[in-house]
Amino acid sequence: MRELEYDVVIVGSGAGGGAVAKELAPLAAAGQRIVVLEWGPKLTEEEYTGHEVEMAGKLYFDSGGVLTKDRAMTMAYGRAYGGSTVVYTGTSLTMPQRVVDKWAVPGLEWDDLQRRSRKYLEQNNVHLQDENLLNQNNLLFRDGCAKLGYSCQQFPINVKGCRASSLCNLGCPNAAKQGTHRVQLPAAEAAGVEVVTNCKVTTVHDRVCAAVVANPGYGEPSAWEPGEYRVRAKVVVVCGAAINSPALLLRSGFGADLPALGRYLTTHPALILVAEHDHPITNFVGHPKSFFCDEFLESHGFLLETCMYFPFVTAKNLIGFGEDHSRMMHAFDRLQMILVLAVDPAAASNRVEVDSDGEPVVDYTMGDSVLDSLHESMKASARIFFAAGARRVHAPAGVRFFIESDEAGRIDELITRDNVKPGKISVNSAHLMGGCRMGIDPTDSVTDVWGRVHGVPWLYVGDSSLFPKASEINPYITVMALADRTAEHIRDNAGELLAP
């Protein structure tokens, strides 16, 4: 067991940890010792192969298929230098005021979040792609929405030098996506912050992190030798995101005084919907996610987004098997895809627990309102597909595998609520939020409005687990804005927190 001492330990290097590291970098430049402990590896540029199974295994927990306790949903979250920012599509929306109002956290103002979000939009080179860089999979969605009179907007994205590989979710092979692995972490390291990869923090007790370093056999070796460590710090900032942050704190015994710890998890339960066109379209070339439709957000609780996934993920999201399934898969260059995100309520019963080995277990149940949203979303998406000219649509709750274009007028009858069965339909989540929610009352929140854990002045959280409710948009910019607040509070109180 090796013993080390730092002023600040940051656990995790994703949108939250990366932002905290960069914002605390001036302290490092001034002589404070700051280290980021990241569970995942830092891949070499050559290791970004774009091969689905291989990259999923290297960059995601459980290859992107972490199961909920009831086995009805899978969750995808990253494990790498840069966390999930290595594997997201880089869609960069800022939090609408209506959502901040719903969150209703005293002291958290929309203006403040906007100001901080704008900083990250600038840092990450967020912009709208030119029309001539958009592929047909995206443009057909926009056309379909326009024909139906649905509102549709373009996503700002954070790329620089995009070469249209469409491999964003497997880690950009062209270093174009401006995640924390490209922007904030290198900047922090240049200022003196250390980043240690392949390092799992197992517990945090009384300003001491227990950690284990183990190199997985790919990526750059960790800066620390493999083995067990005890890392003492004056301040610990937990940025392991919505599953691993609450799990770490629960393992460390903080649940006894914080009944909300792990609870109020929201996930934006998602469906991947697929339609087939008569002719090849550009779909797996170009950025995969250019437009979203929020027409049904208030009325039916879901967002629609363009998307394009890889062969295995596509196959597992189709209901059924055999010849129909195979026929659709063999039309890969004619497929159009839509991603559904349902807005789920923050329920105390949806929570992260730890098992007897200390491993996280996600006890999450999709309620009727979510299943209703998923049903409505399939019907709305089918209408968009047909309006865009698709010859046939596959709806997971369809009464048969394909709905043909000449049946477009019978969508309500052919996609039934009875068929929205958990376990049958493939539901995924990549927007995991909550578990260490902000608030003022320790009985129903875990941290204060600056991310400081109630009653533990040396312990902070700076990640998506702070969300008190769902973000109702793609969340990473908001994660960075909240992490920015956490870092600012530490900086502003450094004299007291980091005193010898």
Place this chain on the structure above:
Amino acid sequence: MKTLTQDKADFLLVVARRIVPEVAELDDHGVGRMCVIIDRALADRPASVQKQFATFLGVVKWAPALRFLAPFHRLAPATQDAVLGWFEDCPVALLRKGTWGLKSLIFMGYYGRTEVWDEIGYRPSFDSRERLHA
């Protein structure tokens, strides 16, 4: 292989041929690649998931005996399809989830092979800018 015994792998292939008909056309190398991908995926999962998978595989194998007086692998292909279809849509959520997991592993094994890309029309490239307007 770490988790798939030969017995389990043999039965998995029987099911896989109904899930993805093209599995029947794979040569030994293709079958081997598929099994390795599935085996690695299982090996990376928690022990509880591995155990549940093994149990569910046994259920799929022997449950048909209650109705058809024969295990799954001795049924006619159309009957095998009917059994799998029943499991997928079954009133018992646990069986639906098990079926989804079984299908997912088979899809990962088959469609997770880069060899299948060309066959299905998936041809990714690191630089696709010119192909956007081809």
